[in-house]
Amino acid sequence: MNKFVKNSVLMSVALVAVAGASTQVAHAAGKELNWTLTGDLKTTDPSNVADIPSQNAVQATGEGLYRVGTSGQPELAAAQSVDVSDDGLTWTFKLRDNLKWSDGSQLTAHDFVYSWQRTNNPKTAAIGSMFFSGIKNADAIQSGKVTDMNQLGVKALDDTTLQVTLDRPLPQLKAELAMMYFFPEKESFVTTTGKAFGTTAKDSLSSGPYVLKKWDGSSSTYQYVKNPYYWDADAVKTPAVNVTTTADATTSFNLYNAGKADFAQLNATQARNSKHKHGFTTVHTAATTYMTMNQKNPVLKNVKLRQAMSYAVNREKLAKNVLTGAAEPAKTFVAKGLTKDPNTGKDFVDTAHTKYVSYNKAEAAKLWAAGLKETGKKTVKLTLLTGDTDAAKQTGQYLQSQLETNLKGLQVSVKSVPAKQTSALTKAGKFDLGLSTWNADYTDPVDMLQTLVTGASWNLTGWSDPKYDELYRKATVTDADDKAARYKDLVAAEQYAENQGAVAPLTYSKITALQNPDVKGVYVNPVGGTFDWKHAEKK
Incomplete structure (x- = not known):
């Protein structure tokens, strides 16, 4: 979406x-x-x-x-x-x-x-x-x-x-x-x-x-x-x-340069090398890419371990060095530019951002050690499921490096498969960690926050928390007709989800293309x- x-x-x-x-x-x-x-x-x-x-x-x-x-x-x-x-x-x-x-x-x-x-x-x-x-x-x-x-x-x-x-x-x-x-x-x-x-x-x-x-x-x-x-x-x-469906950005790029296509989306390398071209364009999207942590895995039910994995990722380097020109560091699960504070006019992400969506190696190591102690584990092996696009594979490899480097005792293997297979495995709950992107369907934080509600059809991890559900219910039922109160409820829901490591937001998406x-x-x-x-x- x-x-x-x-x-x-x-x-x-x-x-x-x-x-x-x-x-x-x-x-x-x-x-x-x-x-x-x-x-x-x-x-x-x-x-x-x-x-x-x-x-x-x-x-x-x-x-x-x-x-x-x-x-x-x-x-x-x-x-x-x-x-x-x-x-x-x-x-x-x-x-x-x-x-x-x-x-x-x-x-x-x-x-x-x-x-x-x-x-x-x-x-x-x-x-x-x-x-x-x-x-x-x-x-x-x-x-x-x-x-x-x-x-x-x-x-x-x-x-x-x-x-x-x-x-x-x-x-x-x-x-x-x-x-x-x-x-x-x-x-x-x-x-x-x-x-x-x-x-x-x-x-x-x-x-x-x-x-x-x-x-x-x-x-x-x-x-x-x-x-x-x-x-x-x-x-x-x-x-x-x-329409021509291509397996990768290289094919699209070649078709465009051969005069056989009017539009081609670019990967990071192509974007870097195409900024001088007539027809180069960059467009921000109301989309957040995030790491999911499947609650079917007992280890990932531990909140400290989930928090540690979020702290362990340097989002600035991911956006700048890996996804050059195609992303910016995420500060929230709700996408940037989706809505504004009705009183101050500030973007939702600036109001709702918490420390839990940031890079902090020391805090990551501390929480990871505490989480391992609580679960009785000394080492953990997890598989990260991603799509097989250039961006997905590159992001998966970067996450693997960050998590293994910053979290002692963690071993991550990356499994990159075609989109249809990724979707099927995710819906079946056959993954430990996953790489997902949610593109907002309409201009309201509810669109994204509803995916974290207990039992929601797009709750990919099975995460369930009564307090979060109540915050969401307040926003959508109790305070639905009170714009200011509803906004505060949505901010509180976002912040609580970040605090609990419901997901680990990574980047806000951009599209770089030639048209x-x-x-x-x-x-x-x-x-x-x-x-x-x-x-x-x-x-």
Whole structure:
């Protein structure tokens, strides 16, 4: 889940060229875009998207009640108007009259009802279900306490009127409704395709600017073609976006330099050597990379040992020397630029930062020795699971060196595997230490802090703490309608998680890339991290 910022995380960022000294390379003629991405497209099922390539696909081919506009703010999309009750608990949306699916059939309010019910149904086991918390009966349905899906707080009053009812005020609702998990789904199409839904281009259906083509479920190349049935098709200037999935940054870099790609993300070495090039760009993202510590391992249940591992990592050197140009040292789990103190205007990370997310060799050694004594251990062997990208492998090797050097008796082996395998092993709890990146989905600390709540679908480590859960509950329930109190609760939750070593934040992400200067209007949502080609145009 992923992202970019400029001035504020509330602003989407156009990927623009930075002037340089080198001669511009030739690029393919015509108005189609040629884009390179690392990572395989896995699904176009809006309910079950987790990885960035799949998020790109669903954002390109789908659309909800809101869409994040070029200002970075949610703007009405499939909905043309909304009426909110005085208590903030009932939202009534009027849909546009000309909404259609890419097969030409009418898109109605009933498609939203079906999608939301499917996502919340425990039988679906949808990744996106956690974002519905606060919508009437969503939590009860997901837990199995309520089995009647019609009790979910969403109703179609008629074909073009959708009513959403909440259990409690949700300050972040508008931003959430722009997320793909809230996109409509056509019941007859989903049931007809069955388990194949979202696994190939022919088993996908579009409601957004583009239609997916030429993807058989494992293709390394595929295409987004302009959707003629999209309600705002006149705003879409690019007839097609041709995507090439590359195994590494070197392949993307070579394609760009050969004039066969309009965009290529760079690794650290390439970024250092490309700063002079016309088309070089750097974009901050609302993303935090962090080390997870699996609570299934008894050793990692010890808070002192977890604290020691966080203290043992020099984040400054990791960002500067290992991930040159592609990261900055993290001070918190919540990403930088995500939100500001409502009273002072300070960034959340500056308010919530504690000493536990910093480099302190002496404190690391002290806590490690104390933790070993408490667990009765003299030596510890752990495996660090990472992805197989250049950045992931380099970070894994650096962490291995830091942990073994600064923590006496610790032996770390690094296991780097492809993204699909990393995801499967992590979800199955088959790891000791892990390297994860959480890209905020909307502009609220809740998006990231909810992943540490007991039993949360994205709680990757199994960490559970009643005090943390209560701090989170205060922010999202008790003080949900009090902006200042809610903010203090969120700061307290972040600080407590740092204190307990729930995870070890490492870096805030940046994207360094080369983009054809002739391509304008491509936006990356700071808190979605996906490319938005709706307004893209190659001159």
